[in-house]
Amino acid sequence: MADPHEPDKDMVEEYLAGTEDDHFQIPEGHRSGFVAVIGKPNVGKSTLINAILGEKVAIATPKPQTTRIQQLGILTRSDAQVIFIDTPGIHKPQHALGKFMVETAVRALQDADGILFLTDVSHDITAEDRNVAGYLPEIGAENVLIRVLNKVDLAGAPLEYQRRVDEHLGLCPFTEWLTTIASEGKGINDLVETLIQHLPEGPRYYPPDQVSDLWxxxxxxxxxxxxxxxxxxxxxxxxxxxxxxxxxxxxxxxxxxxxxxxxxxxxxxxxxxxxxxxxxxxxxxxxxxxxxxxxxxxxxxxxxxxxxxxxxxxxxxxxxxxxxxxx
Ligand SMILES: Nc1nc2c(ncn2[C@@H]2O[C@H](COP(=O)(O)OP(=O)(O)OP(=O)(O)O)[C@@H](O)[C@H]2O)c(=O)[nH]1
Ligand SMILES: [Mg+2]
CATH class of the missing domain: 3.30.300.20 (K homology (KH) domain)
Structure with missing residues (x-):
């Protein structure tokens, strides 16, 4: 009688054959990484992740402090997988929930291969933006920090805009910077291409059809x-x-x-x-x-x-x- 603990040979072979195209196989030169999306409340972090994925997985509203928990948004392409970590806006907490939210955002920074640091370029930078910059780790050669200036559609007259861009970029050192209109999906392709160029070679961490880690x-x-x-x-x-x-x-x-x-x-x-x-x-x-x-x-x-x-x-x-x- 067959030993029930012995793996069925046919099944094992079938399984191995089936894994040829799946996420365990890493195409040549495949890049991947975890990328924390951070910034003060309401700058458009969740909207940006939805725009990148082309699907709404994270809630986004005009009210600050919409996002409360960490949530992954997973982008899978044939040449790369980018796992975006949506985070609560970093602010000065007023209660235990706020403290939890800020700790959640800061923890995401520690685990990330890359960072997208968003600010709202339709306004001057604030103490809250400087507070976020204070949490950023020193960026070394192996890390990528992309400054994303969002809400360009509301940025105002050219002179004013240029002054603001300079002011926003003065917040911290960065690898690259870009402008976006997350709510209209503008600037998203450039952002994704730029980001992927800076990610290391690596495996697919998630199955190709998975877009979020939430149930x-x-x-x-x-x-x-x-x-x-x-x-x-x-x-x-x-x-x-x-x-x-x-x-x-x-x-x-x-x-x-x-x-x-x-x-x-x-x-x-x-x-x-x-x-x-x-x-x-x-x-x-x-x-x-x-x-x-x-x-x-x-x-x-x-x-x-x-x-x-x-x-x-x-x-x-x-x-x-x-x-x-x-x-
Ligand atoms: N005009 C304009 N509005 C935008 C843009 N990006 C996002 N928004 C709007 O800004 C508001 C805040 O967007 P969210 O994505 O919720 O911002 P968030 O940074 O995730 O906010 P928290 O989760 O509270 O930290 C929403 O009403 C968006 O529709 C943009 O580029 N232009
Ligand atoms: Mg959010």
Missing amino acids: TREIAAEMIREAALLLTQEEVPHSVAVAVNEFKERPNGMLYISAELYVERDSQKGIVVGKGGRMIKQISSQAREEIEAFLKQRVYLDLHVKVLKNWRRDENALRRLGYRIER
């Missing part, structure tokens, strides 16, 4: 949070956290998602639910459209609003909500 249910949670960020005002959007409880395909092919929106106070709950439940319905329908477009599947979204008092200041609550805070 689809985590991306769905982010899209719900994005809708809440877009539709509510002032402190409310920043007080929202989303936890997905159920994520199940029904026999009719419809994806059933049930999620909780946590807010910090009863008054915020009132706002997020809205008169006659109007606001939560709006959040739900906007989020559902985004999730359906991303998953290319029909979705039933069931949202509930709960209060978790001052969760942004409470490390245990943050952990319960899925933020991986070290003890």
Whole structure:
């Protein structure tokens, strides 16, 4: 009788034959690397990553401090794989969540082969930009730091623009600099080509069809949070956290998602639910459209609003909500 622990020879051969074209094989001269995308809040980091991938994997809104966790955006080409690390905007934290966000961004810098440091060239540099520059490691010959001056579409008159470019480039030493309009996908090809030229030869770290390291249910949670960020005002959007409880395909092919929106106070709950439940319905329908477009599947979204008092200041609550805070 065949030993059940002995590998089946045919299966092993089939497997090895099957790996010829897959991500374990490194084409000659293939380049790769992890590239941290950093900058103060709202400069367009997540928008830039979505533009590079040609697909929306990271949420982006006009409100600062949209991104809270590290998220990979993986670009695979025949000659290169670039793993972009989207990071929360580096700012002066006001609570435990903010501290976690800044630590997350700074940690990404330490693990990266390259850095894209974004600033918003439609404004003069600020103390926040200088604060970000203060976290940058010394760049050696083996590291690449590309200064990306984003939002050129809003940059203003030529003289003013030139003065600003000089001011922005004075922030720190860099390998290369470029301008982009991330929201319109402009400057993206040049940026990617320039970046890849500076990356070392290396393997494919991820399968070619993988664009993010988040599970689809985590991306769905982010899209719900994005809708809440877009539709509510002032402190409310920043007080929202989303936890997905159920994520199940029904026999009719419809994806059933049930999620909780946590807010910090009863008054915020009132706002997020809205008169006659109007606001939560709006959040739900906007989020559902985004999730359906991303998953290319029909979705039933069931949202509930709960209060978790001052969760942004409470490390245990943050952990319960899925933020991986070290003890
Ligand atoms: N006009 C213009 N708007 C842009 C450009 N790039 C991004 N934006 C807008 O800027 C806002 C912020 O973009 P995000 O991608 O969320 O910025 P972020 O740096 O990821 O922000 P945080 O996650 O909060 O740190 C969004 O409304 C974008 O649409 C650009 O080149 N031009
Ligand atoms: Mg972001």
